[in-house]
Amino acid sequence: MADKYEQVIELAKRRGFLWNSFELYGGTAGFYDYGPLGAMLKRRVENIWRDIFVINEEYYEIEAPTIGIEDIFIASGHVGGFSDPLTECQKCNEAFRADHLVGDVVDNPDTLSADDLTEVIGKNNIKCPECGGKLGNVYEFNLMFKTSIGPGGKRAGYLRPETAQGMFVDFPRLLKFYRDRLPFGATQIGKAYRNEISPRQGVIRLREFTQAEAEIFIDPRDKTHPKFGEISDIILVLYSQEGQERGSSEKMSIGDAVQNGIIAHQFLGYCLARTYQFLIRVGVLPEKLRFRQHMKDEMAHYAADCWDAEIQSDRFGWVEVVGIADRTDYDLKAHAKQSETELNVYVSYDKPIKVERFAVKPNMGVLGPLFKGKAGKIANALKLLKSEDLLGDTIEVVVEGEVIQVDKEAVSFENISEEVHGETIIPHVIEPSFGIDRITYSLLEHSYFEEEAKAEEGEEEEKRIVLRLPPEVAPVQAAVLPLLTREELIDPANKIVKALRKAGILVAFDDSGTIGRRYRRNDEIGTPYSITVDYQTIEDGTVTIRDRDSMKQVRASMDGIEENIYDMIYRGKSFDEAGRKV
């Protein structure tokens, strides 16, 4: 019996949603093409994401290159951390991390090259820990695709393994764009690349995939969200750290979860809520959606809290489709260090604060002639002293390991009272990161239904395949069907097609075969509405509109049909309001 994955993939392949890439040449694992319908479906999913995160949250979208320079990925840790030296046992074929195996005999296995590691293993006669067999040569496996920039191949470039770094690297420009105020966010929808060792599971694990990410820079001292009230009543299925130890998830409102400390703070809770709304809107079934908290040992060391949205699929079980993390100041600090540039924000206080400060003033007129070239360093050391260090007649400072005595006449000091207007902080980053391909596949699976259609007496039951996609994401939004292949019905049908296209609705005209066959063809690709032109149309200018899911029909005027359909797709108008019941 074919499982649902097989059924969905078969349909997706046949009707032009998903194709194996490079099929003409035999195909390559980890790459998929979106066919005509798939590309449109994916685009509509992305546009709903934009509606929520770009338009409604005002996290503007940027577009950075898909190739990044080496510095970026040194800072992000991908050059070091995303690559593993592997060695395989020649006898049992188990693969091992070479750096782990030599950990007992050398101090710094991380710094050794693959050749060094091979040598160390050979010299120390290290054998396969499983079966004692001989180990093969060590090779580096980095999950990043490497390339070179410009001629000569001197400058390394990498295909980005995530879109996030583009936003981090643009931080100073973004900060100016948002006029130096927190919080602000930037988003990016684009391709990312990982050279997976052995990608399987079809579209679930790809070597080239689409991410939609937001990087939201917030004040680390204030992780509340001004719009938290709008979403605090939303109930989510939460699979918390405790829940995972217990082995059960629980339904809870976001307000309660933040209150109880299950979700670290309001801002993260807010992102979970918007993620939930997004996923439901594109067609994920709520009962097959949960939010799973990362376990302590699973979370990156810098992360404050991290939740994955997981979707249940028939074959693969719970699949991570979104990661929502509080990455703290890790990324900005890493890039600040690598680029030797300050990446921070000056935050003004509501009111200036009066601060009492003890200040040492070296008298350079005395120190200069006395100490010549060392005078500057000595002065700096003096400035760091506290009031109790200055009590004696001579004052001691240590400069470059040398104890230097300075006469107290050369130093004056006082208590200064001054106003401080603000301070410099490094923002924390909240990062919701979406795997668009996994989401697109999931909603195909969740909207795929095979129904037994009603059969007339004496007839066999037949199968109806229908994609119950939300009208907003359905690639083809309306079908226009003349009941019969006759000139007098085709003419008005063409007029309707024109009007719908003018309203921006993607419409398919189909006059081949029986009407039933055409309905079924459209059910299978999720076309939500079919408009049928019959002889009554000629008489009174009305057509029937058929609803994909209920197969019910209403009769509505041909005049203004484009608004009628548009309102049902985008403005929540119900099908019953579309016309008179038939």
Add this chain to the structure above:
RNA sequence: GCACCGAUGGUCUAGUGGCUAUGACUUUAGCCUUCCAAGCUAAUAACUCGGGUUCAAAUCCCGAUCGGUGCACCA
């Protein structure tokens, strides 16, 4: 990357060391047809790729690729 299994029109499938490689559905053209895939006529369309054995290979052997499963890797 390792082990095992598999690969025939768009989809599902029959089949054999030897004539022009089945069949169904789909699709296309035409006919018919007044609302839920099944009428009539016709057409299009396939043995994953490379090498070997053989007079002859889609069939047997080897390798590659892709897919599935387990291991490993990975989020």
